[in-house]
Amino acid sequence: MEVSVAPILVQSIAQKDAKSVVPQQYIQPPEHRPIKPANETANDHKIPMIDLAGDRNSNLLRDEIARACTDWGAFHVINHGVPIVLLDEIKKVGSFFFENLPMAERLRYACDSNSPASEGYGSRMLVATDDAVLDWRDYFDHHTFPVSRRLPSRWPHSPSNYREVVEEYSKQMKLLAQKILGLISTSLGLPSSFIEDAMGELFQNITISYYPSCPQPELTLGLQSHSDMGFITLLIQDNVAGLQASKDDEWVTVEPLSHAILVILGDQTEIITNGMYKSCQHRAITNANKPRLSVATFHDPAKTTTVTPAFKPHRLIPNSSARRQLTPMFWSEEVINKDRRGSLFVCLDGSIIAMASSLSPSDHLTSVSLPSDPGDHVVPIHIVTNASQLPPEFLKPSPDKKLVVGFDCEGVDLCRNGTLCVMQLAFPDAIYLVDAIEGGKTLVEACKPALESSYITKVIHDCKRDSEALYFQFNIKLNNVFDTQIAYTLIEEQEGGTKVPDDYISFVGLLADPRYYGISYVEKQEVRVLLRQDPNFWKYRPLSELMVRAATDDVRFLLCIYNKMVVKMNEKSLWYLAVRGALYCRCFCITDNDYADWPPLPLIPETLVTDNNAPEEEVLSVVDVPPGKMGVVIGRKGASILAVKESCNAEIFIGGDKGPPDKVFVIGPVKQVRKAEAILRGRMLEIF
Ligand SMILES: O=C(O)CCC(=O)C(=O)O
Numbered sequence: 001m002e003v004s005v006a007p008i009l010v011q012s013i014a015q016k017d018a019k020s021v022v023p024q025q026y027i028q029p030p031e032h033r034p035i036k037p038a039n040e041t042a043n044d045h046k047i048p049m050i051d052l053a054g055d056r057n058s059n060l061l062r063d064e065i066a067r068a069c070t071d072w073g074a075f076h077v078i079n080h081g082v083p084i085v086l087l088d089e090i091k092k093v094g095s096f097f098f099e100n101l102p103m104a105e106r107l108r109y110a111c112d113s114n115s116p117a118s119e120g121y122g123s124r125m126l127v128a129t130d131d132a133v134l135d136w137r138d139y140f141d142h143h144t145f146p147v148s149r150r151l152p153s154r155w156p157h158s159p160s161n162y163r164e165v166v167e168e169y170s171k172q173m174k175l176l177a178q179k180i181l182g183l184i185s186t187s188l189g190l191p192s193s194f195i196e197d198a199m200g201e202l203f204q205n206i207t208i209s210y211y212p213s214c215p216q217p218e219l220t221l222g223l224q225s226h227s228d229m230g231f232i233t234l235l236i237q238d239n240v241a242g243l244q245a246s247k248d249d250e251w252v253t254v255e256p257l258s259h260a261i262l263v264i265l266g267d268q269t270e271i272i273t274n275g276m277y278k279s280c281q282h283r284a285i286t287n288a289n290k291p292r293l294s295v296a297t298f299h300d301p302a303k304t305t306t307v308t309p310a311f312k313p314h315r316l317i318p319n320s321s322a323r324r325q326l327t328p329m330f331w332s333e334e335v336i337n338k339d340r341r342g343s344l345f346v347c348l349d350g351s352i353i354a355m356a357s358s359l360s361p362s363d364h365l366t367s368v369s370l371p372s373d374p375g376d377h378v379v380p381i382h383i384v385t386n387a388s389q390l391p392p393e394f395l396k397p398s399p400d401k402k403l404v405v406g407f408d409c410e411g412v413d414l415c416r417n418g419t420l421c422v423m424q425l426a427f428p429d430a431i432y433l434v435d436a437i438e439g440g441k442t443l444v445e446a447c448k449p450a451l452e453s454s455y456i457t458k459v460i461h462d463c464k465r466d467s468e469a470l471y472f473q474f475n476i477k478l479n480n481v482f483d484t485q486i487a488y489t490l491i492e493e494q495e496g497g498t499k500v501p502d503d504y505i506s507f508v509g510l511l512a513d514p515r516y517y518g519i520s521y522v523e524k525q526e527v528r529v530l531l532r533q534d535p536n537f538w539k540y541r542p543l544s545e546l547m548v549r550a551a552t553d554d555v556r557f558l559l560c561i562y563n564k565m566v567v568k569m570n571e572k573s574l575w576y577l578a579v580r581g582a583l584y585c586r587c588f589c590i591t592d593n594d595y596a597d598w599p600p601l602p603l604i605p606e607t608l609v610t611d612n613n614a615p616e617e618e619v620l621s622v623v624d625v626p627p628g629k630m631g632v633v634i635g636r637k638g639a640s641i642l643a644v645k646e647s648c649n650a651e652i653f654i655g656g657d658k659g660p661p662d663k664v665f666v667i668g669p670v671k672q673v674r675k676a677e678a679i680l681r682g683r684m685l686e687i688f
């Protein structure tokens with residue numbers, strides 16, 4: 001049975017236990033207790049003051065905003081356009097509610113104590129656990145925008161102008177917030193509507209906080225250290241000091257000013273500015289003599305909005321020492337711990353950080369810069385543990401909605417036996433990391449139609465092992481791939497360059513080639529070292545920042561490279577690519593039925609057949625190697641295989657340690673393949 005209990009309010013404790021001690025639950029651990037700041041009056045420890053008067057030089061104003069946002073993440077504004085009497089009015093009606101209404105009357109507006117952020121009168125906003133240390137604060141929270149959330153009938157009825165004042169205050173704060181968000185946007189060189197547009201529908205809450213005087217202020221906090229989660233908070237306070245902002249690891253008391261409004265940057269501003277502007281860490285302390293009142297107006301994005309950084313990274317992949325220097329700046333872990341919503345983030349090159357605005361525990365989300373033509377843009381990264389998180393057009397392929405997606409797989413020594421751990425999908429507007437460990441077989445199998453579909457092109461770099469794992473572990477026959485490794489060779493050939501083997505170009509090499517990307521992928525090497533040290537690297541959960549970054553980096557360039565390659569390729573090369581892709585996908589997937597369950601190979605297009613220079617048919621041949629003969633087939637450091645490859649102009653692969661151990665796969669035009677088979681068989685007969 002649900003029992004509805006009245007919330008325990010600090011004010012009632014304070015009255016009951018006046019001049020005695022605070023209950024244990026309100027006592028902060030020693031490291032969080034307030035200590036008087038040392039140089040409280042020093043000038044460099046004053047929150048900046050910014051004059052918004054209309055006649056000010058706009059460049060100067062922008063610079064001041066930029067400096068305050070970078071150094072403090074908070075600033076006072078004066079000449080803000082909000083009538084000072086309104087600031088007084090809201091404090092007055094608020095204080096009337098807390099100080100003049102009897103408790104029984106106040107309790108008529110009690111918020112739902114079972115819900116952490118419900119509207120109304122309470123004292124435990126967002127308290128996560130029963131054993132959490134409590135704040136010495138009561139509050140009244142109002143949902144004010146969008147208007148559809150607004151229920152003034154649930155706001156106090158007395159004083160009689162209470163609701164009217166809150167409504168007017170809400171309107172004025174929204175206008176001021178829009179003005180300041182515009183200034184913050186322009187201070188970054190962005191269009192003035194940038195942040196507001198990114199925010200989607202504006203959500204506004206007004207929280208009037210009341211901090212009763214406290215018998216033991218040295219042991220308690222009115223409000224624990226936090227940063228606000230939204231974009232900006234506009235805060236006013238009465239003449240009792242108590243708010244403190246963190247600056248260079250010191251707590252600075254924010255002077256109460258009757259005519260000024262304090263602007264506090266929240267986490268979303270830090271995200272959208274890619275960490276350039278910081279959200280301000282702040283807290284409220286208590287005092288033994290006087291109660292204190294503040295009014296905080298929060299401006300947040302809609303619950304469904306995902307806020308991503310507005311900037312592309314300064315350097316795509318910087319050298320690793322630069323990244324290491326930047327690492328201590330990441331704040332995201334703090335955010336994760338703070339809201340315990342399991343949100344993820346990625347610092348792609350040390351400069352991107354992001355978190356979704358409002359997430360359910362399963363809805364991990366982060367973002368990344370996605371290279372495209374023209375210009376780079378930032379897209380979210382979704383960690384998928386359930387198929388419903390994937391786009392429907394992917395799950396149900398259709399000829400009406402042909403797709404091209406970047407694709408890769410990670411695992412523990414990925415092959416027929418090596419466990420598949422993550423499948424990465426790069427769409428033009430999002431990256432999906434399909435978590436095969438958490439989501440299991442059901443999730444991977446939900447992707448089967450897409451991976452087998454001819455309506456969805458999978459752009460992949462070297463499909464052989466990924467395909468093998470999908471086939472043996474999930475009975476998925478990877479189909480319709482655009483293998484960039486093969487495409488690279490075909491383009492070289494088409495453009496008259498020297499013939500290079502199909503498996504010649506590594507992914508790092510491809511990215512480094514200025515014709516396709518021209519960046520160095522240094523982190524790949526770091527991950528390779530980690531993988532060597534711990535082959536289970538991809539198995540751990542939750543996915544670490546490095547894992548998310550590495551998995552994402554492996555697919556985020558693929559669509560861009562595809563676009564660059566596809567325009568270079570003639571029809572014949574494209575046909576070769578399709579056939580070889582199909583042969584490479586199946587080559588390691590040999591079973592007793594000799595690929596009988598695989599789909600037919602693509603047919604030579606009519607247009608090419610009628611042409612004089614029709615392409616040659618390509619085949620895959622599997623050569624069985626008798627026990628003890630693999631060594632001679634491969635030769636010293638692969639010299640023998642290489643020689644056959646070169647003389648026959650065919651591709652030759654062996655399964656190696658990952659298997660199958662006793663077969664050689666030859667792919668190429670029929671004539672060349674036959675020649676290679678003959679040489680290989682000859683080698684096997686050699687006696688030495
Ligand atoms: O009371 C104050 O001054 C701070 C209030 C605050 O930070 C909040 O409600 O988030």
Ligand SMILES: [Fe+2]
Nearest residue numbers: 226227228282
């Ligand atoms: Fe706050």
